[in-house]
Amino acid sequence: MNSFDVDILNLWYGDNHVLHDVSLGIPARRVTALIGPSGCGKSTFLKSLNRMLDLVEGVRIEGSVLFDGQDIYAPGVDVTTLRKNVGMVFQKANAFPMSIYDNIAYGPRIHGVRKRGELDELVERSLRDAALWDEVKDRLTKSALGLSGGQQQRLCIARALAVGPQVLLLDESTSALDPISTEKIEELVSRLKRDYTVVMVTHNMQQALRVSDYAAFFLLGDLVEFAPTERLFNSPGDRRTADYVSGRFG
Amino acid sequence: MESRASRRRRISGAMLHAFAFGSGAVVCLVLALIIGYIFVRGIPGITAELLTTQPSYIHDTIGVLPNILNTLYIVLVAMAVVIPLGVCAAVYLSEYATNRPLVRLISFAVETLTGIPSVVFGLVGMLFFIQMMGFSAGVLSGGLTLAVMVLPTIISNTLESLRAVPDAYREGALALGSGRWHMVRTVVLPNALDGIATGCILAVGRIVGESAALLYTAGFGIVLNGFMTALQSSSATLTVALYIYATERGELTVAFSVATILMVITMLLNLATHTVSSKLGEKEKEHE
Ligand SMILES: Nc1ncnc2c1ncn2[C@@H]1O[C@H](COP(=O)(O)OP(=O)(O)OP(=O)(O)O)[C@@H](O)[C@H]1O
């Protein structure tokens, strides 16, 4: 069962053709890692999965992206619902300058949760899921910007979980963090895959090996290889993949 | 031994230093003299009667209460029009408009309008509001004219404040499924508010200090009126009253007292902008 089925996806920024005929199925309730050298189109591909590219001017997309069997680029698709189901966490933590509580409640409020009790419960559950509850339970009304970088990134994950998504997209979400925060987030991701589909961009090969079940290797806008992580690293089917994962370039 | 070049450098450095210090001192001295002179000549004339009455030919007394109120009225009219208009225009340009070249063109036009001398706005205001629309000279036409005058400033200031809000906040809100207006209302505007408020206070300062654009649009009336009456009857603000008392009536003491009042208002407004922007500074530190 796949969360996403991407078929012959081509993408241009203006005249710059950055994704070429990308086709793959992203399995549900698994962690899929996107790897590849800088500028190869990982972030672009990730953003195509929840239509965050709608915000960028001059983007042209061809091909299809099916989420749960529905083409997300078909006319009449409700982007709000799509983004409720497909959450995203960015490379740099972007906690809003409001209280920790309001940060987490931000998404649920958009989607119509108003009752205080219901919100309280959601906030606690999301923070627990993101392994942050114990650290912040006594300061929920304090500004989220007073948290450390690692805590803010987990807050962003909690905020994304609070709307009840089926998929979580993580774009190098640990690249700015210390090893301990990174470890916490990796543990979190491994735990999340019981309930969520996770797609994560990472430059860290060890991390991809540790947490992902599948890996996709991109190079200059081509999807070179997509396979179970173990296989992609240990017996890559393509010479370029072998060179990359063994650190010969990138 | 000191080389010639380094000696020359040392001397020219010292001269530059002395020159900078000298001009700084001159500027401070001139400012202090002006402010001191106005206060010395103006303060004695500031009496309860001056501040709380209107001029009376029967008692032969002068009061500037009507002018204080007219100034307030004009600020109210102008700000009531310009804040919603200017802020909405800026929000549209920065958050909604998708035609980039058009936005750039409008921004350029707005910047250009900022530099136009205020008399020109007065002339256009007179032609448009009084001759074409048929209003009489008063707080309404004066206030509308000044609203047009400060509109570009409010728009460009608001644009700047909106641009200072990190895109990461916008992305974060949209990624959670927020619609555009919800995003603007919950994460963009609250974070731009201090900057917008500062711009508005500066605009109030310009309105309080404006006279040229009001001569033909608000008029010279120095009679005490309620707000509704003042809208459509000739009403001199403090600056225009200063002009009247200094030239036509030859009442220099009153003129200096009005000048003192204007300076106090200006200082209070400056203080207010400082308070708002230092609050902003504190908040930024908190965010780091
Ligand atoms: N908003 C944009 N407008 C125009 N071109 C863009 C934009 N974003 C990315 N690109 C271009 O698209 C290509 C792919 O970029 P993308 O950000 O997807 O790479 P990436 O694999 O995520 O790189 P990195 O590992 O450095 O994050 C690059 O050549 C980049 O310059």
Ligand SMILES: [Mg+2]
């Ligand atoms: Mg990237």
